[in-house]
Amino acid sequence: MTADAAAPRRRGRPSRTQTERGPATRETILDAARDQFSAHGYEKTSVRAIAKAAGVDSALVHHYFGTKEQLFAAAVEVSFAPALQAPAAIQDGPLDTVGERLTRFILGVWEDPATRTPLLAIVRSAVNNETAAAVFRRLVSAQLLSRIAGTLDLPDAQLRAELAAAQLVGIAMLRYVIQVEPLASADLEELVARVAPVVQGHLTGFPGPA
Structure with a gap:
C-alpha cells in the first residue's frame, strides 16, 4: 500500500486526484455554477448542488473558489x-x-x-x-x-x-x-x-x- 493510499484524506479537503485535474475541473465547476445560478438564483443555489452538477465534492469547489459569494462573483464575471x-x-x-x-x-x-x-x-x-x-x-x-x-x-x-x-x-x-x-x-x-x-x-x- 502506498503512502498516499494509507493516509486517509482529511475531511473537508479535496483529494490529490481531484486537484490534479487542474484548469479543466475549475472550468467545469464554473460552468455548473453558472447553470445553477441561472436556473435557481443566488439564494436557492447551494455549493453542494453546484458540486453535484459538476461531478465533484464540495471541498473541491471551496478549494478553487472559496465561498459561495466568491463563486458567484466568478460566475458573474464570466457571464458579464x-x-x-x-x-x-x-x-x-x-x-x-x-x-x-x-x-x-x-x-x-x-x-x-x-x-x-x-x-x-x-x-x-x-x-x-x-x-x-x-x-x-x-x-x-x-x-x-x-x-x-x-x-x-x-x-x-x-x-x-x-x-x-x-x-x-x-x-x-x-x-x-x-x-x-x-x-x-x-x-x-x-x-x-x-x-x-x-x-x-x-x-x-x-x-x-x-
Whole structure:
C-alpha cells in the first residue's frame, strides 16, 4: 500500500486526484455554477448542488473558489464579460458620437441570445438577493463604469458614466426582463436612434454646477 493510499484524506479537503485535474475541473465547476445560478438564483443555489452538477465534492469547489459569494462573483464575471468590452468599443471614434457607440454596443449584447441568457440570470439574482446585488455592483462599478469614465476627459466623469448606464440598464430591464410593450418589440435601430442622443447628453453634455 502506498503512502498516499494509507493516509486517509482529511475531511473537508479535496483529494490529490481531484486537484490534479487542474484548469479543466475549475472550468467545469464554473460552468455548473453558472447553470445553477441561472436556473435557481443566488439564494436557492447551494455549493453542494453546484458540486453535484459538476461531478465533484464540495471541498473541491471551496478549494478553487472559496465561498459561495466568491463563486458567484466568478460566475458573474464570466457571464458579464461581453458587456465589459464596452469601454474598448467606445474608444474608437470621436467624442461627439460616443453615445451612439455605447448604446449600440450595450443593446447589441442584450439582443444576442447567447449573451442575453446569462445576463438575465445575473440581473434576476441581483434583484432578489442583497449579497448577489453587492457582488454585481462591485463588478459593474470597478470594471465597467470606472473604465467608461476613464475614457471621458470631462468633469464629473464617473457620474456621467453612471447616468448613461442607468439609462441603458433601465431600457434593458423593460425590454428584455419585464418585456413591456411596445418597447419589447420595438425595432433595434429605432431604439438606438431615440436613445443614443440621451446617452450622449449624459456622457458629454449637461455641464455640472459651477
